[in-house]
Amino acid sequence: MGVEGIGARVARKEDKRFLTGKGRYTDDMTVPGMKYAVFVRSPHAHARITGLEKTAAAAMPGVIDVLDGQQLLADGIGNLICGWMIHSRDGSPMKMGAWRPLANKTVRYVGDAVAIVVADSVAAARDAAEAVVVDYEPLPVVTDPVKALEAGQPQIHPEAPGNLIFDWELGDAAAADQAIAGAAHVTEMKIFNNRLSPNPMEPRSTLGIYDPGDDHYTCYTTSQNPHLARLVMSAFYNVAPENKLRVVAPDVGGGFGSKIYIYPEEIVCLWASKRTGVPVKWTSDRTEAFLTDAHGRDHVSTVKMAFDGNSRITALKVDTIANLGAYMSLFSSAVPTYLYATLLSGQYDIPAIHANVRTVYTNTAPVDAYRGAGRPEATYLLERTMETAARELGISPAELRRINFIRSFPHQTPVIMNYDAGDYDASLNAAMAAADWDGFAARKAEAEQRGMKRGIGMSCYIEACGIAPSAAVGSLGAGVGLWESAEVRVNAVGTIEVMTGSHSHGQGHETTFAQLVADRLGVPIDSVNIVHGDTDKVQMGMGTYGSRSGAVGMSAIVKALDKVEAKAKKIAAHLMEADENDVVVENGELKVAGTDRSVPWSQVALAAYTAHNLPAGMEPGLKEGAFYDPANFTFPAGCYICEVEVDPETGQTKIVQFVAADDFGNIINPMIVEGQVHGGLAQGIGQALLEGVHYDPESGQLLTASYMDYAMPRADDLPSFNVSTSNTPCPNNPLGIKGCGEAGAIGSPPALINAITDAIGHNTLTMPATPQKVWAVANAAN
Amino acid sequence: MYQTNYHRASSVQEAVEMMSNVPEGKYLAGGMTLIPTMKQRLAAPSDLVDLRHITEMRGIMVDGRSVRIGAATTHEEVATSVEIRAVCPALCGLASHIGDPHVRHMGTIGGSIANNDPAADYPAAVLALDATIVTDRREITADDFFTGLFETALEDGEIITAIRFDAPATAAYQKFANPASRYAMTGVFVARRDNGEVRLAVTGAGSNGVFRHRGLEAALAANWSPDAVANVTVDASDLLSDLHASAAYRANLVRVMAKRAVAAA
């Protein structure tokens, strides 16, 4: 490792721009003639549209046009789709209800868009939006996923009778039932996973530009995957063919999954730009973000975990109802199925697992992937159940986990996944040592003196990242392949541009990807530029989510670098009249091994482009591309320990220490990895302690539509984290990377809830563990 | 935000005149409540009359134990006032926990009291300190001032110019913050006079806004000790119930905050 190579704590190249206010976000984009859009949104959670009067609004000062869902339909713009096909256990395909980008007949959640106003200013557009008169005939509402499946509930989509989207299963029900029937002990729990709002710092924004001269569209947008946005908008939404549509995702201020999806606003702004003849920009305000950004989680589950007389798990049976909201968002069907049930084996050797998942429509915002996506739900369910089982069996939580750890690899679970490498004892031991687990009893006694209830809890998580082998996901229903692409362009002077299909929206790719190149070629990091986020610059890519950019995105760069290096060696060998097999790359030079003959990198690059003296038959230039399709998922894992003090008088929880011991495989930049863990922990702790989306069950109004009611974690809610890694390299990709982006959010909620329930001596507690809930549970326990 | 007209007043009299000449005017102090409300289009004043540049409304005067705080004094100025800290440190502590630094440098005591948000901190202090609200036309006792949720005894166009009170022998404020907004989910301000009289006001909990709890006052007047709170019942039926806290939980918080306030005083 050099000072700028793999493993170095290189300061982030992009931070200069971000920290000095020089970032360029979608809302910063301004083009000549640009106008502003405001959407008219439904104030009802469920209603039929019986009329829409917009003449007065359209005549208001500064208004260019008001466009509605009928016009959008007439122009042939398609329905939004869910891109992952799931079949019910009876073999029938999932029941996808129509999602119009602008509703023209029925609105299904508060915030559903019905019209767009384009005007000279946001204020003028907002004034006109208020003047659009939509006649609604309110319909009955259901927001609760369990209730939505009951007889006699409001029917949300004609395509999905009883609001059931699919009834899916994974694993062997008979084997699980049999093991449960013969078990020495069965732990049963009901588990709620609370609904979350993603809250990226930058709200969604889009700028649609139609150029009539070329019949060409440009879409600036807050996206984690601009190429996917182009693909979907072209192939399914009939906005424009791919060659007539450029999508640019410039600097993006956080996504957490919520910016994977293509939303109505992008489609409608592009269409409106053509309709009105002006570029149309829309930027969400915070209330719109709460209302319309895809939410996360929202599961209700029951679980049975069976044990033999030696406390070995013999079976796991899970029944989950997942709320997908009013419409099926782009990956919504994959999250509670293949990103969830496939992780139900956790770190444990479980012979029989069966999961049944029913997904339902409700009159709430669409639900899709949010940091962790399915894996936090699996981990929470499993680790809460393990903790409860340990309490019921009267053995220590660490011991119960050790009894059941998987120790030989590869390990085939009963739920599809084949774990390639790991050392779960190592992270458990590291976490327990860092947390001084053995000293807890004394700390608890000391806290008792102060009238505080102290508790400790752990969570051993595993996740599947690097999403994912294309053929495998294809066979499971994915509409796309999940490889990644890269192109390495060496300029004539030797500087390097790397085009990647990954997209950085906070992860620091401009630094870590450059570190890889610097490490491989021995060139200074400042001579390497990472280019991403523009379909005109990068040919194709699948974007960033599922902790995939290191494991998949960087592997593609490795492949492209291999090709560049091979060609550079040929040129260098030719220049030095040596055998190319003797040429090595070292410190920015190409050398003949064992001699003092060398040519600098820049000279090889120049030679490639002057082409005056290349090996016979060689094409000029030094530019190579590669696609990398992963052979397997990667399996980051770890152990988190949380220690809390609960004030029994108020129910207030204070986190007194939080330890994270992770196995992320090889690490490119430890500082960035720690940052990812810190952020993930903050989000996981937010879920466990503070955050929760609430709808009024009668009216379907969003009750948590601002920070006055939606509690985001603040710095003083969080302790100083104790993070460490003990890594086993991933055998399935060239860099041995597993991924680290989601771990913190996946592993932390159960550790925290296990700690609080330990403190109050009562096991029935749902997230978020607000002071009021903890107080009520603690007092009921007396 | 809808269109509005901005006026800057340089004296109380000028502000009152400006207000009387506009159709739907509002006074603007720190703007920490009013401006967000306007941005959300929940308020649409035709005109704003800015009070922040009126010198007679600014500043803190402490004479012996008598305190006068100009209505346009910011939370930060109160939080860091050496003069107030010498006679009533509880008020400095209260002000130092309102919102965040930005809010404290803009928001004013007059604006907070005029707004009378049921979860605001200052109303509890004003009521427990038996303060007098001085306006452009009269003086109003705290007991008469707060009349309901976001309701006060202020007449149309009336300006609070100052808050006046005599510092008690001892006082303390305990706030249990709403986890989301960090406003008071329940806050208790308790003040004890040399003659043993106790006033205790609760904010954040009452379904009709800030209120004095006579039961707790009586118990503490009889026995000035945290334990005195234990036997007092707090009736939950008069308390707010919302997403964050049920009335029963708030009733518990009233007792716990009262106990802790007495211990801290």
Ligand SMILES: Cc1cc2nc3c(=O)[nH]c(=O)nc-3n(C[C@H](O)[C@H](O)[C@H](O)COP(=O)(O)OP(=O)(O)OC[C@H]3O[C@@H](n4cnc5c(N)ncnc54)[C@H](O)[C@@H]3O)c2cc1C
């Ligand atoms: C993020 C945030 C957090 C906050 N947290 C807290 C908190 O924890 N606790 C808390 O108590 N408050 C909190 N606040 C509110 C804050 O204290 C406000 O400053 C205060 O409520 C209003 O004061 P202002 O000077 O900003 O008044 P403005 O917003 O300017 O005015 C509020 C109202 O009072 C009227 N008004 C103002 N001054 C006068 C006057 N002198 N005479 C007559 N009428 C007048 C105005 O016309 C308006 O109707 C918070 C605010 C924000 C934005």
